[in-house]
Amino acid sequence: MAERTGPAGSGTPAIRLTSLRKEFAGTPPVVAVDDVDLDVRSGEFFSMLGPSGSGKTTVLRMIAGFEEPTSGHIELAGADVTKKQAFDRDVNTVFQDYALFPHMSVAENVEYGLLVKKVSRPERRTRVAEALEQVRLGDHGKRKPSQLSGGQRQRVALARALVNRPTVLLLDEPLGALDLKLREQMQVELKGIQRDVGITFLFVTHDQEEALTLSDRVAVFHAGRIEQVGTAREVYESPASAFVAGFVGTSNLLAGDAARAVIGREGSFAIRPEKLLIAPAGDTQRGDGLMGAEAVLEEVVYGGPVTRYVVALDAGARLTALEQNTGASQAAAHLRRGERVRIQWNPEHVIDVPESASR
């Protein structure tokens, strides 16, 4: 299910995928991408999120031109490029392993795209300097890639792609190889650069937090199909399927008997952990208009700013609650494993989850 119509004035999409399908030969053949329809708007930071093997990289490689679709069409800025070779497409890729040319200096790496497109030498020089400045590597131009740190290589890969001013930049888990600190720092930089240059970013990740914080919109992949496309808020607050609810954020799924007992209706429901309140059993102070259920506290995991509580409902489901450690009058702070607790939530925060995405 893809959204064909964006907000008014979105114009021609930067990328349009129509019934895109990719099968890899084998016995049985692997359907890596299964009839994907998708519009990515011009100037958008768009993420493809999904578990390992869900087909994200394959979609990206088909857009770049490294893989030929079994069927379907790819349009870039309104022009059908399905049959075009990689070197004829106005997209650039930041590879997961960076794929920097080891025999060239950093500056030569960045210059490469301009060189093969026969841009004049003076212009090459200024644009390379600009691009290196943009990724804060202005004085590293003479080094070889092997003399750089992981984060610096990543930025060279970014500069090498950006210097060509493509209409679309494809990024395949570009931060995957970095440690957490550097990763968070690069996320901020990446978002800043995208805002500055205004290029469409198509970003692949299996880190849901990364996808939610960076993206204007997210497509959630599952087994070669798109389960949902939407803003971070839409995907998180109103998941279109149980899979999306479970993959994006902690699931807290209530189904079957548990749903009937706790919610009072048939169906599957999700409640986000930060929406659950936890209190000692019998505590009804915050009861106004809230729904609640009795449970046993199974696990308390202190995590700095937040504490994670895992509870087993008497009705037979296991939920996770996340509480801010504000320090002020927290009844929950003194709870111990094995204690009986009452968890509560606002009925508004109960999400109806369809079993599978309607297609």
Place this chain on the structure above:
Amino acid sequence: MRLGRGAKIALTAFATVVLAFIYVPILVVTLNSFNSDRTFGWPPPGFTTQWWSLALQAQGPRDALLVSVKAGLGATAIALVLGTLLALALSRYDFFGKHAISILVVLPIALPGIVTGIALQSVIQNLLTPVFGIGAGLFTIIVGHATFCIVLVFNNVTARLRRMGGSLEQASADLGARPFTTFRRVTFPLLRSSLLAGALLAFALSFDEIVVTTFTAGPDSQTLPIWIFNNLFRPNQAPVVNVVAVVLIIVSIVPVWLAQRLAGADAAESRL
């Protein structure tokens, strides 16, 4: 892995014996080329360089050396072009029968030289000479050597391509380079050292080959090893044979040593 004291001593002794078995005879040949005793009495009564000057002036070894160098260069050139193309095709493209072809390419190095030799000889006698008027000679030696020299270049380049992976070439295409530009600016520069290593090995192999050469060389195109073989049992040639043997050893060992060093430097550079 840690070894016990006994095992260490045993291993050292064993390695010494094996190396001695290989290198002592070579050392003896080398010393004998300076032995002043015409019948190589041992220990040498004295040393002389007269066999060396004799050998340098003799026409037979000189002609043979020239043929060997030409054959080595020719076979290496063919091996470089064909070996590289084959390696590129087999590592970078998918097609029917790919696996079979890669085995067929490597097979000549395993085939007994005598079989290759007889087969080539029958082609020369029954096809090349009657139909095309090409007799056994330098050309047929080159072709014969090329059959197994290709393998060395092919193996070196294939190993290198495998280590490189395809993503550098894809990155190049992604940045707008057409296939030939990608080859010129990315693939070839990264292959250069393995091409050189392959070429050196191919040359060394061609230079001391004798079995296949026996069947493909004509009466007046002797390579150095064949010349040695033909003169080995002529007593008055013995001192010169020794000198030629030493030359052969040096010309064969140096490229192998260089190739080894190249491979080492290469591995260090390509690790990123």
